[in-house]
Amino acid sequence: MGTITSQVKKFGNNGSMSRGASAVSTRQQQADVELRVLLLGTAGAGKTTVFKQLQMLHKSGFTERHRLLYRHVIYFNVNQIFKELLDGCVQLGIDSSAIQPQIAEITVYLSKMEGKTQTQNLSSSHIVEVMKDLWNSSVLQQCFARRNEIRLLDSCEFFLGELNTIIRMGYSPTTDDILRAYATTIGTDEFVFPFRPGLEARLIDVGGLAIARRQWVNYVNNLAAVFYVCDLSGYCRTVEDDGVEKNSLHHSLAVFKEVEESPLLKKTPFVVLLNKTDLFDTFLSSLPLSTCMPDFEGPNDPFSAEAFIRDHFLAAFSRKSAIYIHSTSAINAQGVEKMIIDTMKVVMKKMKSNQSME
Template identity: 35%
Template sequence: MGKNNSKRKNLKKQAKKNKRIEKQLSQQNQQQDQEVKILLLGTGDSGKSTIVKQIQILYKGGFTENDLLNYKNVIRSNIKFYIKTLIKSCSQLGLKISEKNAEIAEDFVRTVKKSSVEITEQVRESILALWKDPILKEAYERRYEYQLPDASKYFLDRANEICKEDYMPIPLDILNCRIATVGVKEIQFEVSEHIWRIVDVGGQRSERRKWIHQFDDVSILIFVVATSEYNQSLYEDERINRMQESLKVFKKTVNNEFFKKKDLVILLNKIDLFKEKIKKYPLTKCFPEYKGDGSFEQTSEYVKMKYMSTTKKKGRTITPHYTCATNTDLTKNVIETVMNNIIETNINKYF
């Protein structure tokens, strides 16, 4: 009799324990079903980090005071680097700075340190005078012959404001400010009863070996392409065309064993810069085989086709979007379209 009572008690304890375990598993499964991991990939300077900044603005309340101070220092450091790069490029391009600014330029290169965040009145006047020089403007227009970020003009046009002692970055300054992603950065936010986890991995060659460690539990892959870089070379190797490198990396990544069952989103970024550039520089700089009329419509479609055609798996969903990551409204529309598509196509299939 005593043994039977003991057995019944043990069975009740085990039943309660099983019920607790089932409840925990159910809660874990529910939480997992609500979480979406998005891997954000692309080669260096494609605009991935700008998209992450947009998410910070749109869904995380913007930037802290400490963030603003850090960006202020980076922007002030960069603006001096841009002027130095322009000055040095003139000799490379066979351009001669006007006589009245030649001495200012020589003194600027010799004495101004990029690492210093301080901008004296003399440095401010030198930056403003040199940026007005038509020879440096011509050097900027030929920036595709050397390495100078497109955003340099945006900041140099704002140099007077940036050099003021009480300057603090506005959101558009932060969106245009480039800081190379090193390692893995993650941002998490909640929308439509789902937790969205965006993982941004550095796109420089030295960083790509880290991508494989982020492949587990990925819901969807977003690959960012800088469309305007079709006539530019890599920072790491100036013999290699940036878009050709991007295509090579895209093909290798999306056909990886880990992604065979994953749908893809291609963000054809910097389309505003592409639209302006294609008027001056033919797409044949990257694709000698291109035979179209050179219009924005045909060239942008051709670039899209080059990426869309690289996947080997038939029936796979690849969704392209033209975008400009520094445009908050446009980026918001693209992000929300991507999120809605994931939800509508039964999110559980991705896990």
């Protein structure tokens, strides 16, 4: 897996990477006046959602241009959800022949919507009813009940519960809609916000797919902290990574271990965000944690299960004094920013006291 450790091995640690090296040296200069914080984690863990939360708070919401861009992502997501549910039926052996025509109709409609501008008209009332009936059909509900066994966007229930609002002309996504939208990050996104008077923080969001992880090495110099985002609800789900099917939580722990072992990050404090606590709690009520972690002896409540996963992250980290672990649900505005700022303050204080002891 080409993450930071293997990249260091591949290129050596002597600054000889041509494009990467110049990018890093620019960032080193910036680091004198700002704290650089890098968001890492596997694909879909919630990095961009955390990033959006901070961006939104500091820019007083999203601009109309932003909202319009997200409108396309959301139509794409709804389209994808129906396709995934249909694929899920096939995978789970649920007979979906009766709903094929409606799915085809929805796909054609949403593909048109993805490309439409606000002013062009496309009648929606009929298709919304088709979508709602389909979503409430026993075929799709049976499939949804086993959603941990199939590939399905986390925002399925949210978007399909909002069809009346979303599938209409003039739709402008709300902040909640934007936080629920998913487009995998290609490249990076950066955002600067005031950390305290006279000091700014730069939050850097990168992609978590295998191909994007190969670029992480370009962003690791002079970091004040790494925020590693883990999708807790992945304990009962699988992901495909570099063509290999893996348990999502085991995959997240493996990538974490690889990052933690990177010589370039040996002095960087880590903050682990155990994310998607809302989904974790829901899955846990019917699927015990022991299905993925046989060593877990219970009780199977969210508190004990989370503590067990937390211990796995602690065990995977060699510098016990430089790791902080928090639980989050990044779709909920309350608390994400405060948690990040408060944690950063603790990290900074710790770094200062370490430096004065050296």
